[in-house]
Every structure is written in C-alpha cells, then in structure tokens.
Amino acid sequence: MTTLAAPSNWFRRAELWLDGYGKPAWIAAMVLGFILFWPIGLALLAYMIWGKSMFKSSCRKSRATGFANTSSxxxxxxxxxxxxxxxxxxxxxxxxxxxxxxxxxxxxxxxxxxxxxxxxxxxxxxxxxxxxx
CATH class of the missing domain: 1.20.5 (Single alpha-helices involved in coiled-coils or other helix-helix interfaces)
Known part of the structure; x- marks a missing residue:
C-alpha cells in the first residue's frame, strides 16, 4: 500500500507547489510538458481544464461583486x-x-x-x- 501512496503523495505535492504560484505556473508546466513529451503536456492541459476547474476563481470573483446587486x-x-x-x-x-x-x-x-x-x-x-x- 505504501507504493501506491508514494506517487499520489508526490503528485499532490507537485499540485500544491504549482497552485502556490498560480495559473502562470500551471501554464508553464503545460508548455514544458509539450516540449519534453507531448502526452505530458496534453495530460496537464486536460487536468487543468477538467480537474482543476481553472476558471473557478474568475467565477468566484464575479459572484462576489454581484452580491451587492442581488436580492435575498x-x-x-x-x-x-x-x-x-x-x-x-x-x-x-x-x-x-x-x-x-x-x-x-x-x-x-x-x-x-x-x-x-x-x-x-x-x-x-x-x-x-x-x-x-
């Protein structure tokens, strides 16, 4: 069971590290992945679109600013x-x-x-x- 937890733990640490630097880090990692080996870049692109909800923060900002204008x-x-x-x-x-x-x-x-x-x-x-x- 430890062998299965190690890759997941490594992936989670990498994900948190990239999240710390924001969207530009994810985009740079994706471009680097395409340069090194195109399936890696493609996998990162798919993960960014469907797995990370890349556009969630912009939606959150629009909901927060719209709060003042909405009726309860x-x-x-x-x-x-x-x-x-x-x-x-x-x-x-x-x-x-x-x-x-x-x-x-x-x-x-x-x-x-x-x-x-x-x-x-x-x-x-x-x-x-x-x-x-």
Missing part, C-alpha cells in the same frame, strides 16, 4: 444591506477626504520648510557677499 428575497434584509453598504461607502469617502487633507497638510509643511531653508540660505549668501565695514 427578504425586503428587511435587503434594506439593511443597502443601508450598510451606503454607510460603508460614506465612511470610505470620508476617509479618502481625510487622507487628502492629510497629504495636503504634509505637502504644505514640506513646502514651508523648503521656503524657510531657502530663505536662510539666501540670507547667509547675502551676508557673506555684502561688504561690511
């Missing part, structure tokens, strides 16, 4: 969800405005520091070049 069938929950989403959007807008004010204040402080340093440098140059006494 319960008007009270839908009203609560709409109110919560509206509140979160308002909080995000307020936070964005806060960050803008913060960046503007930082920019002004940096500019004021530059002007003060520039004025100090200019006054020093004038004092060094002016003939006194």
């Amino acid at each position: 069938g319960n008007s009270a929950f839908d009203a609560y969800k709409a109110d919560t989403l509206r509140r979160l959007e308002d909080e995000q807008a307020a936070f964005d405005a806060f960050l803008t004010r913060l960046r503007d204040a930082k920019d002004k402080a940096e500019f004021d520091q530059f002007m003060a340093d520039n004025r100090k440098r200019r006054d020093t140059e004038v004092a060094e070049t002016s003939p006194m006494g």
Whole structure:
C-alpha cells in the first residue's frame, strides 16, 4: 500500500507547489510538458481544464461583486444591506477626504520648510557677499 501512496503523495505535492504560484505556473508546466513529451503536456492541459476547474476563481470573483446587486428575497434584509453598504461607502469617502487633507497638510509643511531653508540660505549668501565695514 505504501507504493501506491508514494506517487499520489508526490503528485499532490507537485499540485500544491504549482497552485502556490498560480495559473502562470500551471501554464508553464503545460508548455514544458509539450516540449519534453507531448502526452505530458496534453495530460496537464486536460487536468487543468477538467480537474482543476481553472476558471473557478474568475467565477468566484464575479459572484462576489454581484452580491451587492442581488436580492435575498427578504425586503428587511435587503434594506439593511443597502443601508450598510451606503454607510460603508460614506465612511470610505470620508476617509479618502481625510487622507487628502492629510497629504495636503504634509505637502504644505514640506513646502514651508523648503521656503524657510531657502530663505536662510539666501540670507547667509547675502551676508557673506555684502561688504561690511
């Protein structure tokens, strides 16, 4: 029984390793398989299409973004969800405005520091070049 578990374990480790690098790693492995020995590339292609549900993540993303626009069938929950989403959007807008004010204040402080340093440098140059006494 150990001899049967070893190839399965090796295959599972390879699968997890490729999953860690995402779709580009699977595609690179498939291309390499076609280059080395075409049945390997063909097997990887078939596995990617039917075994791995390669397009599952894109479907999951579209379902997640569509959640905000779908109705649950319960008007009270839908009203609560709409109110919560509206509140979160308002909080995000307020936070964005806060960050803008913060960046503007930082920019002004940096500019004021530059002007003060520039004025100090200019006054020093004038004092060094002016003939006194």
